[in-house]
């Protein structure tokens with residue numbers, strides 16, 4: 001990636017900021033539940049996208065800017081009529097593929113009257129949108145988070161707007177030692193920061209794994225209240241990050257010393273799948289999707305409410321910290337100094353993989 | 359699990375050291391992760407198989 005450097009003539013080209021977005025990738029744009037018969041807009045990688053559901057239930061995704069005078073199609077009085085969108089300004093009408101099918105006062109529709117449309121897939125409760133050359137969509141893998149929509153699991157989820165760049169959230173999630181300091185009293189205990197990690201990079205799959213297995217740790221309130229375990233615990237955190245968007249934290253909690261059986265079954269372990277989708281909104285803001293799926297207390301609304309409330313609190317602790325950090329680094333010159341230590345091994349691997357995707 | 363091309367870095371328990379293993383089998387010890395990734399990603403031109411010395415400033 002080219003950076004502005006001193007000693008080179010400043011031309012229009014070097015002044016223009018190069019995009020940091022990784023294109024030709026699938027991104028989580030929304031939860032399926034967010035998209036219905038109301039026009040819905042979300043910006044992904046700097047592109048304002050209009051989402052709506054057809055009468056048959058499919059998700060349609062197209063540019064949220066009318067080709068006529070760029071009125072946002074998500075903006076009232078724009079509205080749906082059957083499987084078409086009618087622009088609220090002068091009435092240009094578009095079908096679910098983004099083609100203009102009617103303009104006011106004349107029968108001839110300009111050939112170029114077409115909204116950019118986006119490949120879209122609903123999977124695991126998420127609406128994924130492909131940013132890039134649409135022809136590349138099919139051959140590009142969408143990573144999975146099956147627990148979010150699977151019998152035997154109960155999920156709570158949400159999304160918090162983050163006024164910080166994608167890379168800051170990625171750094172944050174790849175290094176869970178920060179739980180001890182930023183999330184003490186919620187999910188952090190001293191053992192998290194103290195326990196060595198194992199980092200693995202799977203080049204072919206494009207996945208970074210970071211594992212931290214705590215054999216004998218204090219049980220943080222997040223797990224105490226949800227599992228009912230009162231004593232010390234064995235706590236495993238196995239991260240699986242598929243850049244740029246999907247982050248999985250396979251979390252296993254059990255009374256200290258209780259391990260899975262040799263055959264892989266694990267009747268005495270509590271399993272929580274913590275899922276994040278890190279979707280860039282702009283160069284300096286991110287949609288922070290979070291979900292917590294569990295395989296215990298499935299029908300217990302009290303546990304659901306607690307986990308939703310608590311995880312949202314934890315996410316907002318990160319959001320507050322990262323929003324401040326964004327303000328700080330935005331004013332730093334390119335190539336500002338950092339210092340990395342052992343806890344950063346996974347974060348560095350993820351950064352490198354992102355650079356490779358660019 | 360099949361043998362995939364994995365790079366692995368273990369933070370050696372009870373120490374501050376990192377042990378890295380390339381998919382080619384080469385191993386090294388490093389004191390910090392920046393030096394470690396440099397060494398691993400140099401494959402197939404790993405610096406040497408002995409512990410990485412002080413990283414360049």
Ligand code: FES
Pocket residue numbers: 066067068069070071087088089090091092
């Ligand atoms: S801006 Fe949409 S019809 Fe004119």
Ligand SMILES: [Fe+2]
Pocket residue numbers: 172178179182183314318
């Ligand atoms: Fe956090």
